[in-house]
Amino acid sequence: MCQAGEDYAVSAQRETLPVPRPGREQKCVKCAEGLPVVVIRAGDAFCRDCFKAFYVHKFRAMLGKNRLIFPGEKVLLAWSGGPSSSSMVWQVLEGLSQDSAKRLRFVPGVIYVDEGAACGQSLQDRVKTLAEVKLILQNTGFPWHVVALEEVFSLPPSVLCSASQEPAGTEEAYKTAVDSFLQQQHALGSEGCASPAQGEDQSHPSHSQEPLGMAGFPTAAQTEALSRLFSSIKTLTAKEELLQTLRTHLIVHVARTHGYCKVMTGESCTRLAIKLMTNLALGRGAFLAWDTGFSDERHGDVVLVRPMRDHTLKEVAFYNHLFGVPSVFTPAIDTKAPEKASIHRLMEAFILRLQTLFPSTVSTVYRTSEKLVKAPREGCASGPSSPSCLLCMCALDIDTTDSATAFGAQSSSHLSQMLPAEAGIPTTPCCGSGEGQAQSCHRGVGRRGDAQACVIEQLCYGCRVNMKDLPSLDPLPPYVLAEAQLRSQRAWVSKEIQEYLITDDDEEEEEESRAIKQEGENTGIGL
């Protein structure tokens, strides 16, 4: 038995009946007419048209159910070249070209991030891949951006500040927005150019240079810096996590600079199930709802949206094959890595293997993920002013009374730096799970240790464990280090003046304590 609550009768039936193969006498289960070409789930054979309708319906239903994308909004599609995101771009393309009643109502742009330097690709390979990518992007007709990952070295520290959030659109706000948009449509409808936001002929150039003012390819120095960063990371797990973080920051920055308020990523159901289990193992249990939910508003003004989260990888693959969706293969950082190289690979192999034994594994995990909420657990520090992680921008999930991490820190609190004492033994740095207390481990190096400790302090548990695999934080892009320093300075300053600040809650207590302090000082001075 693999599933809690699974019905006895249904499971027995599923097990004894063989999966029906689409033979000549079988018809599509939906329209009962066409010849089936693909089997979805166990035993549901669809014909080509019904499959397309099913697939497209899922996509539109996911967007429509959540009502986050307002008409006329600019939405950036994050395209990696892989099958899921290609399918997503294709869906948007088709959705925009339908007749006006069913047409998608937002304004898309596409972004492609070139990660060749992090994956160790040579320059010629990258140029070749970029040529293919540009061809496909030009065919979509949307405004497109190609950015290289090296540009993280030119990002401003403000990308790590979650900008002020607009209040989430309510039902009425959505409905009024749709109504006013439709009225606009009718007003312009007579001329034939239905919306000023069609991708075909635009006033602005259909391809934009890199937004940060660099012309063409990144410089060799930046490529060198990036590959130095990634080769200094000891484990593949930490590499993948850092890559994801940097990529997200870059995409959010591009979205902000060009006025996009939503970003769509093409993660499929299978990928999200794997991601959920991986994040559990990485210590990010508190943030699962943000990492795998439909919308992710950690960055404030830019909201990440996952419209493909209901489509399994199998459906995506069949759709792309049947309908000729173009995609580009680029080797990723974990291509050809053995199964036990990283937690991501392990979890992927595990889930896919378990799926063959228990075919409902992925959908079970997906359904459980829908029950996760974005609130902190009762009793943890919460509120808009609570500090957020430097890298992943979630509210910090480490308290001083923390059981597991305090436990780990307790045993390592009397640990001295081991590297000078026992040279040559590879050990993991000891205070990776240290908390905000002053229980940092005694370091032989002074200032560098301080800078490192001040960055570590501002990270959530999961990011801290990842940073353990970086021997030195210097190769990190400067915006991270600058923001860390800024935040710690700000914290230090506010601690200094904390007692003199009047806040709304404890105004009276403040005055009381100040009065007592005053008295104490007076008596002290008077002596």
Next chain:
Amino acid sequence: MPESKVGTAQCEYPKQPTSLPPMPAPTCSSCHAARAALRRPRSGQALCGSCFCTAFEAEVLHTVIAGCLLPPGAVVAVGASGGKDSTVLAHVLRELAPRLDITLHLVAVDEGIGGYRDAALEAVSSQAARWELPLTIVAYADLFGGWTMDAVARSTAGSGRSRSCCTFCGVLRRRALEEGARLVGATHIVTGHNADDMAETVLMNFLRGDAGRLARGGVLGSAGEGCALPRCRPLQFASQKEVVLYAHFRRLRYFSEECVYAPEAFRGHARDLLKRLEAARPSAVLDLVHSAERLALAPAARPPPPGTCTRCGALASHALCQACALLDGLNRGLPRLAIGKGRRMLQAEPPLPGNSSQATSDPAAPQGPCTCEQSRDGATLCKEGGDRAGATCVLQSDVSPSE
């Protein structure tokens, strides 16, 4: 080297890491005097045997005190299976008992698994004798109307994909432990679950979609709700490797063979995954425990506040507690009745008339529930001693702890 041969048991020796370059042994980083004998799996710190044991005990003490798990004056029933976790737990609690001001009783459960449990019970008996702790053994056969785990396994053998005997065993064992604890007059129950068990549990619950169990949290054990005794797990932040190391350095004898039904359990998948995760990243176990502590599930996913079972009066989320429901299913010849969605529709069936006269000692024949007066109004436990084989409710006064 300690000898831990109990019957056919094997001892587990901690493996030395083979990738370290050969060099003179470092000194213990805690007392700086003795030669270091081990490296802690979690932090890589080199310690001598006694410093490690002291640190381990200090951490268990911290867990108990920080979570207020065992207040002073508590009478604690230790679930002892003879395995490494409960052996270490009993030993550590015995060391800490004066400081915590608690009294200990060992409670062992005999599930009736031939060839496995008898050898384990021998181990528990010898431990109890050596540590001078009172031991109580409760048997499934006595508590649950003749159903031993072997009988359950035979009964569920034909029903398809997996036998799910482990589901039965887990539920019934918790009931049995509760009954045993009540017998000795305990106020708290402790079990030896370690951090690996917690990590496996959270993985398993996600893979099976058990949002109710996830929502219940339960990282720190459950405070007693209603009539259930509070349960806790003092070893829950100690990883399995450290438990084994502690047993090694304290020269504890334990029984370490795997249950004969273990290969069929779903937990095996989670355990396998955890082993691999630990190889990829040593702190994976603690990271999972950290994640589990902070899961935020929707309030709707939480199970309803529990009431009491209409048949035996124990804590139950539905009309019947899980143990009664499972036993009901077994007795009716539908072993999977209480597992799965059908459970929700399962109400306390009215007792079938006239069945009690057909009571036989063969548990496999469908039996009716106990028809005595007291069980019908559901509030009190059945006190009738005669019809044991036919009864499905727990007979408190009839449990005779066999030493």
